[in-house]
Amino acid sequence: TIADTIENYSELYVQSQNATFLSIDDPDNMETALKNAADGRDIRLIVVTDAEGILGIGDWGTNGVDISVGKLMVYTAAAGIDPSQVLPVVLDVGTNNEKLLKDPMYLGNRHERIKGDRYFEFVDQFVQTAENLFPNMYLHFEDFGA
Incomplete structure (x- = not known):
């Protein structure tokens, strides 16, 4: 199941479909990381998660x-969206x-989850950067915590 894949991701790691990982510890690299992940593609849909509330x-x-x-x-399958125009984040x-x-083997930041103003500023920076780089995109937030 998808839950098994998520729980064992660090051990099963495979390249994640052009996904980009944006670190709160390196916010100055955000624009470069998004540009590199898009690789010149016309991104129309981003699904972004902070993975705090995954599938229960x-x-x-x-x-x-x-x-x-x-x-x-x-x-892509149900709505016919061109897979070259999507970006997981x-x-x-x-x-x-x-x-x-x-x-x-864990691939992410090795510290407790950042909360409060620093978190919200990082999310806001992401939204603004994504809007500037991909002005015609739809932004879908998925499985964020409360």
Whole structure:
């Protein structure tokens, strides 16, 4: 299932469909990372997650990338959206999942999830940067925490 894939992502890692991982610890790299992930494509749909509220299984940090990838597959198959015009994004703001923080294979930031003003400023920076780079895109937020 998708939950199994997410829970074991660090061990099963495969390239994630042109996904981009944006780190709260490196906000100055956001525009470059998004441009590189788009690779000149006309991005019309972004599914972004911070992976705090994954499928009722909780906080899975960057392992939650498959939520964005899977949702874009549904958009592509069910709505006929051109797969070259989609971009999965993960906002890596840390994780409160102790299993991940202790896992030497975990690919995300190794600190507790950032909350409050710094978090909201990072999300706002992402929205503004994405809008500037891809002015015709639809932005879908998926499985964010409360």
